Every structure is written in C-alpha cells, then in structure tokens.
Amino acid sequence: MQIDIEGRKSVEALMAGGKRLLEMVAVGLPLLAVLNEMLRLAEELASGCRCGISLIDPDCMKSLRVGAPSFVQDRTEANRNHGNDESGPCDLAASLEAPVIVPDIASETRWSPAWRERSLADGRRACWVAPVLSRTHEVLGSFALYSPTPGNPTPFQRDLMGELAHIVSVAMERAKMDLSLRRSDESFRAIVETTPECVKVITRDGTLLRVNSAGSNLAGSPDPAALVGACFYDFVALEHRDQYVVFNQEICSGKTGFLEFDIITLHGERRHMETHAAPLQSGDGSIVQLGVTRDITARKQAAEQLWKSAALMVKVEQISLSGSFCWRPSSGGISCSEQLYRIYGIEPGARITMDIVTARVHPGDRHIVDNALEQARDGKDLECDYRLLLPDGTVKYVRMQAHATFSSQGQLDYIGAVQDVTERRQSEEALYGLRAELAHVSRVNGLGALSASIAHEINQPLAGIMTNARILVRLLNAEPPNVEGALETAQRTIRDGHRASEVVNRLRAMFRKEVVMTDTVDLGEAAHEVIELLRSEIRRKRIVLQLKMAGDLPPVTGDKVQLQQVILNLLLNAVEAMQGVGDRPRRILVRIDRDDSDDLCVAVTDTGTGFEPENADRLFGAFYTSKREGMGIGLSVSRHIIERHGGRIWATSDERFGATFAFSVPCCACPVLDQDGPGARCQDARAEMGVAMRIPG
Structure with missing residues (x-):
C-alpha cells in the first residue's frame, strides 16, 4: 500500500509539473527556459536519473542540446560533452521514431567505445531515450534519461519520458509558430516600408498607432517612432480638420472611404493630400483606420494652372481627368470633348463611332460595357467601371456615367462623362494588399494564442485519464486486487473525463451566438x-x-x-x-x-x-x-x-x-x-x- 501511495504522489507531481510547463508555453516564454525547467522537474521525479534533450529542428532552433545541471558544473563543458554522448542512442531513437532502451552501457556494442567510455566515466550505466515527434510525425529531437545503475526503466519512468517528450513537441511547435509570426510581421513591415505612399494606422480619436518612413518624411520627421502616439488631427489644416474627424469616425465605424485634405508639416509647409482608408480590427478588438495617403500637391498645382489657362468646361475636365460626350443611339452619332479623345487615345477631331469606342475596351471587361448598352435600349441611366486597352498596350481604368434625355421629337439622347480613375484604382489595390497582409498577421497571431489555449486546457484532463488508467490496471493486477484504491482511481478518471467534456463545451460555446429575435x-x-x-x-x-x-x-x-x-x-x-x-x-x-x-x-x-x-x-x-x-x-x-x-x-x-x-x-x-x-x-x-x-x- 505504501508503494501505491508513493506512486500516486509521483503521478500527481508529474501532472502539476506538466501543467506548469504548459502554462510557460502558453504565455510565450523562451523555448530554452521551458526546456531547462522541464529538466529540473524530470530529475526531481526520475529517482536519481539525469536527463537530456536533443533538438534537431533546423528551421526553429538550428541545433540545440540541453543537459540538466547535474551533468557537470561547467555549463560550456556540459553542453559539449553531453552533445557528443547523446549522438548514439538519441540519434537512433529519432531515426526509428521509437524509444531506444540501453539497459547496460558497459556491455553495449552498437556505438563507438569512446561513447561507452565517456558515459561510464560520467557515472551513466543505463540510457533510455524517447523520440520527440510533432503532430504530423515530424522528428523534432529526443528526450533521454540516464540511470546510475544498469536496468530497464520503471513504468512510471516510461510514462515520465513519454509525457515530457510530448510537452517538448508542444513547446517546439509553439516556438515555430512564434517564428512564423515574426517572419510574417517582418515581411509586412518590409512591404510597408518600401511603398512610396504614406501608410498609417490611427484610432477613432486620431492617435497614430503606426506610420511608415514615407509618412514620417512627409510629416517632416526622420523617425517614424517619434510620431507614434501623436494625434494625426494636429497635422490636418484647421479648415479641413472637422471634415477629417467625421471621415475618420466613419472609417472606424466600418465604412471605407476616400478624402482630399490639406496638412501642415512640422516645418510649417502646406501639402495637399488624398487618402484611401478602410477599417481594421486592432489587437484589442477596437476598429481603427488603415489609410494609404498620397501627396498630390504637385498635381493640384498643375490642375490649378490649367484652370487659369483654359475655358471653363475644358478646365473642369482636365482637373478631374474626365471627358464629356453626347450619344444618340438611334443614329449612332457621338460627339465628345478633347479630353475624351486623350483618354481613349484617339486623334483629336477624328470621327468617333461606337465600334471605335468598344474596340478600346479591354477584352476582359467587354461584357460590362455590353450590359450597359443593353440597358440603354430601355432608356435607363448608365453607370459602369471598366478598363481600356490602348493600341500601345497601356491599360487605363475609367468610370462612365450617362443620363438619358429625350428630345422634343422623342428621340433618346445620352449626355455623360468618362473619368480616368487609374491612379485612384492603383491606390485602392495597394490598400487591398496591405489589408490582406495585416489580416494574415492577425490570423496567425490569433491561431497561436488559440492553439496554446486549447493545448493548455485539454492536455491536463487527458493526461490525468491516461495516468489514472495505468494506475487502475496496476491496482487490479495486484495480488490480491486493491479494490478500494481501484474505485478511488476510477472516480478520478470519471472526474477528468467530465473536465475534458467541459473544455470542449466551452470551446463550442465560444463560437456559438444565440439569436435574439427582437x-x-x-x-x-x-x-x-x-x-x-x-x-x-x-x-x-x-x-x-x-x-x-x-x-x-x-x-x-x-x-x-x-x-x-x-x-x-x-x-x-x-x-x-x-x-x-x-x-x-x-x-x-x-x-x-x-x-x-x-x-x-x-x-x-x-x-x-x-x-x-x-x-x-x-x-x-x-x-x-x-x-x-x-x-x-x-x-x-x-x-x-x-x-x-x-x-x-x-x-x-x-x-x-x-x-x-x-x-x-x-x-x-x-x-x-x-x-x-x-x-x-x-x-x-x-x-x-x-x-x-x-x-x-
């Protein structure tokens, strides 16, 4: 009966230690700290044995061998000697993906005499190794126990090796996931830093959470970090500030938008900007603005100069990059402005027909224009976006809008405009790519936290069930069977089964939302x-x-x-x-x-x-x-x-x-x-x- 009590205490100590190790993994402590704590726990429970861990994952850690403090006092020498000594049975366990048991090192002949001599000189007489495998059976390394006396491991020592090898695999996969997240974040930062546009993330109250180098240079600061925490509203020109505040609040309420406004840099310079913005969920669950902003001061100045030097209709068209037209479907006649000739790449003054216009439409968008022409038969107003493919290979994005009118003779005419929105579309595409990258970073981060949480929650009751089952078998196989102890162990098994069921129910409830029909x-x-x-x-x-x-x-x-x-x-x-x-x-x-x-x-x-x-x-x-x-x-x-x-x-x-x-x-x-x-x-x-x-x- 005394042996059973001691065995139970060891099992309980292993469960408590495993829980502590998984908590260290869940909060993201460094892999080496988790492994060192694991070795300390193993030597406390392994009845005089010493322990070692060998990791062979080149992507995550390149190469790492960790020996318990009891090997030798000098850590540098310990790592070197321990690494050499593990090369035999540890490598075999990893290659076989199965435990390797060496009951007596003195009579072992599978490895070099030098390995045997070093092991015996260090006081190791038996070596028991369990492989460390990922969920996909990828070999990650090995976990070893070294006994000072010859023999085979006890059932508890086998359980100890298997349990700690499993926790090593959990810690390794968490480390690989953290590495993937860091690389993804670095990739995103590289994309943001190399774009020539200002990329910023601001909260509903205007606080700057992130800005790239292009944005800080635009504001007049050489260091992007110096702007983090500042209020972006302070940079907006006073006469545009209220409009921008309303715009930002709409974005942080879930809308997308486009806005032109002026800013005043730290050097007192006034610049005219256009921004495309979209909502983004931050780490704390709040909605913030992700904006791609372009300095269009030069473009605005050029437009103002054209405004002063041309007739009123021509000036509006040139600033907005749009051209006007009039079309009578019954006769096919089309008249248009000079700006429309330039948009379509047609020689000014040439006679324009619908065949010439549709020939400039990109083949991939022909169905969009055909759909608009079908609606024109019913006298409906027209609006559509499509691409132009010019003879020189240039692709333009345009937006067409036309209003249906009827002459005094009842003939249907369309008066409309075509606007070149190529630059705006390019900005939207850049914004779309940045949003997708940020969403990927958020998903990877959320996946890591969720995986660690599930591992932490479900592993404890499952480990308890397996341990109790092994104890139950031993109690029933005893002569005579220990029925009282078996009943108590069975009750603990039922308790752990309920705990596992509760974990699953909580996970299901987390993703379920009851509908309130009100x-x-x-x-x-x-x-x-x-x-x-x-x-x-x-x-x-x-x-x-x-x-x-x-x-x-x-x-x-x-x-x-x-x-x-x-x-x-x-x-x-x-x-x-x-x-x-x-x-x-x-x-x-x-x-x-x-x-x-x-x-x-x-x-x-x-x-x-x-x-x-x-x-x-x-x-x-x-x-x-x-x-x-x-x-x-x-x-x-x-x-x-x-x-x-x-x-x-x-x-x-x-x-x-x-x-x-x-x-x-x-x-x-x-x-x-x-x-x-x-x-x-x-x-x-x-x-x-x-x-x-x-x-x-």
Whole structure:
C-alpha cells in the first residue's frame, strides 16, 4: 500500500509539473527556459536519473542540446560533452521514431567505445531515450534519461519520458509558430516600408498607432517612432480638420472611404493630400483606420494652372481627368470633348463611332460595357467601371456615367462623362494588399494564442485519464486486487473525463451566438449594405452585380448582423465560383421577393462553375467543401443562422453552368414557416439575370 501511495504522489507531481510547463508555453516564454525547467522537474521525479534533450529542428532552433545541471558544473563543458554522448542512442531513437532502451552501457556494442567510455566515466550505466515527434510525425529531437545503475526503466519512468517528450513537441511547435509570426510581421513591415505612399494606422480619436518612413518624411520627421502616439488631427489644416474627424469616425465605424485634405508639416509647409482608408480590427478588438495617403500637391498645382489657362468646361475636365460626350443611339452619332479623345487615345477631331469606342475596351471587361448598352435600349441611366486597352498596350481604368434625355421629337439622347480613375484604382489595390497582409498577421497571431489555449486546457484532463488508467490496471493486477484504491482511481478518471467534456463545451460555446429575435430588419437595406462592403472586391474581379427587389416588401424579425453574414457568405461564394471563368460574362443577380408561403426570399445567382446536383444536400453540412482551400464552415453556419430565424436555406444548380443559393425567413406579420419547400419565384431568379436593376461595380 505504501508503494501505491508513493506512486500516486509521483503521478500527481508529474501532472502539476506538466501543467506548469504548459502554462510557460502558453504565455510565450523562451523555448530554452521551458526546456531547462522541464529538466529540473524530470530529475526531481526520475529517482536519481539525469536527463537530456536533443533538438534537431533546423528551421526553429538550428541545433540545440540541453543537459540538466547535474551533468557537470561547467555549463560550456556540459553542453559539449553531453552533445557528443547523446549522438548514439538519441540519434537512433529519432531515426526509428521509437524509444531506444540501453539497459547496460558497459556491455553495449552498437556505438563507438569512446561513447561507452565517456558515459561510464560520467557515472551513466543505463540510457533510455524517447523520440520527440510533432503532430504530423515530424522528428523534432529526443528526450533521454540516464540511470546510475544498469536496468530497464520503471513504468512510471516510461510514462515520465513519454509525457515530457510530448510537452517538448508542444513547446517546439509553439516556438515555430512564434517564428512564423515574426517572419510574417517582418515581411509586412518590409512591404510597408518600401511603398512610396504614406501608410498609417490611427484610432477613432486620431492617435497614430503606426506610420511608415514615407509618412514620417512627409510629416517632416526622420523617425517614424517619434510620431507614434501623436494625434494625426494636429497635422490636418484647421479648415479641413472637422471634415477629417467625421471621415475618420466613419472609417472606424466600418465604412471605407476616400478624402482630399490639406496638412501642415512640422516645418510649417502646406501639402495637399488624398487618402484611401478602410477599417481594421486592432489587437484589442477596437476598429481603427488603415489609410494609404498620397501627396498630390504637385498635381493640384498643375490642375490649378490649367484652370487659369483654359475655358471653363475644358478646365473642369482636365482637373478631374474626365471627358464629356453626347450619344444618340438611334443614329449612332457621338460627339465628345478633347479630353475624351486623350483618354481613349484617339486623334483629336477624328470621327468617333461606337465600334471605335468598344474596340478600346479591354477584352476582359467587354461584357460590362455590353450590359450597359443593353440597358440603354430601355432608356435607363448608365453607370459602369471598366478598363481600356490602348493600341500601345497601356491599360487605363475609367468610370462612365450617362443620363438619358429625350428630345422634343422623342428621340433618346445620352449626355455623360468618362473619368480616368487609374491612379485612384492603383491606390485602392495597394490598400487591398496591405489589408490582406495585416489580416494574415492577425490570423496567425490569433491561431497561436488559440492553439496554446486549447493545448493548455485539454492536455491536463487527458493526461490525468491516461495516468489514472495505468494506475487502475496496476491496482487490479495486484495480488490480491486493491479494490478500494481501484474505485478511488476510477472516480478520478470519471472526474477528468467530465473536465475534458467541459473544455470542449466551452470551446463550442465560444463560437456559438444565440439569436435574439427582437429587431425589425429591412432585408433590402441589409443587402444594400453588404453589396457596398463588397463593391471594391466585385469591381476588382470584373463582375457585373445586379439587384432586383419587389415593391413594398415587409420587414422580418431577427438579428440584422447575422442575416447580413448569410448574405455576405452567399455573395463571397458566388465571387469565388467565378474565379477561373473566362469564357462567359461574370454576373451575379441578387433577388429579394415573397415566395409562395408569403415569406421573404433572398436568392443569389451566379454564372460560375456550379456544383453536382447530387451534392446539393451536402453543401450545408459542417466541413464539406468543394474548394481546394475551403474549410466547409460558411454554409454550415449560414444554415444554423437561418434555421434559428425560423427559415430555410437551399441550393440549385443550373444545367449548363452557375448556381443559385437562396434562403427564406418569415415576415413580421407571417411568423409561421412553410416547411414544404422554397418558393417558386425565388427559383426563377436565373431567368431574370439580364433584366434586373444594376448595382454599379
């Protein structure tokens, strides 16, 4: 009975020590500090044995061998001798990915006599080694116990080696993750520092959190760190300050935007700026502004000079890089300003026809212009963004807007303008890239913290269950069986099982949000807001997005943010489905209407790759995905949200290409859900792809 009590104390000491080591890993202490603490714990529990750790991960630590303090007093000599002595059984355990037991070093012949002599001279008579393996069975090193007497390890010593080898692997993977995060952050800093534009991150109250060298030089400071913590509002010219404060608050509320304003540098110089800004979630969860700002003082001065030297109409056009035109569809006649000739790269004074204009359109955007010309047949106002491909290979981004008018004879005329937005688009692309890099850094950081937390939480009850199971077997195998001790150990096993279950439940609850059905939601307004959020992405992917809503639609009851999350998931899936489409126009139709059950139905139809009809029921299952890099989470979460709103979500695939994803939710006045099937009117969305109202991309 005394042996069992001592064994139990050792197990409890191992569990407590393992918990302490995992806490050190979780808070991010250096790998060497964790390993040294582990060696100290091992020698306390290993009954006179000495310990050593050999790591062979070249990416994380290059080469590291750690010996416990009891080897020799001189640490430099200890590392050198210990490294030489470990080269035999430690390397074998790593190569075999299995434990290596040397019961008697004096009679061991697998390695050189020099290894045997050094080991015996150091007082080591037996050597037991466990490999250190990652979750993917990558060899990371080995963990060794050295006994002063010949023999095999006890069951507890085997458990000790296995448990500590596992903790070494956890610590190593955390160290590799931290290294990856540092490299990612360094890569981001390199991108930011090499861009010629001012890149800044500011809080809602205007405090500068980060600025690159280009930004600090623009402000008149050679050191970016000297500006961190300063208020950016103090640099904005007084007459523009209120406007910029409102602009920054809108960005920190989740919007994107563009603004021109003046700043006063530290040297008292006035500069004219333009900025593209987007919201960004900071480490503490608050929303801050990520802005890319360009000094356009020279451009503004040149524009002002042109304003003074040309006629009024020509001066406006030249400052805004736009040209005006008049088009009569019935005759095909087009008249335009000189600036429009320059934008299209056509010799001034040449006769312009619609064929000449469309010939300048980039082939990848021809469907966008064709869609606008189709709308012109119905006398609708026109607005679209597309690229020009000039004969010399130059690519320009332009925006066209035209207003439909009718002459006294009833003939349809269009009066409009085309603006060159190439520089603005380039700034938007730079902003998009920086946001993606920052999001990646944030995800890696969050993944590291989450992984460490899960390892810390789940490892303790699982280790307890395994240890209790081993003790239970020994107690029952005793002669006679120790039933009382076995019952007590079984109770501890049940307790640890409940602890593991509670950890899983807490992790599930962390990602679950209960819906409170108290708000009245306008689905049309909610869809508009989501489309505005994706406008830049849709434009960048060269997609024509159309929205069609029935009149006098009633509101629904539910959580607006969660319903918008579903719409956002369906739109992003539609965008991704057309990623490689090049043989047909890229179109998305969003339709909102009542279905046959008088519920409100939202349908998203695309011209992408579609899906196999037999997989329709699997699309909304957890972790099922048809995308190579997908996780199978978005549609599963969407189904969960819609079902909690008393609704239904489904998908249909077109025979040729594309798919429709739709959901229906009860109106405020009609809370009962028709479970028999989705409405027919939403399923007809694909037939109306070409006649819906267009949302400018």
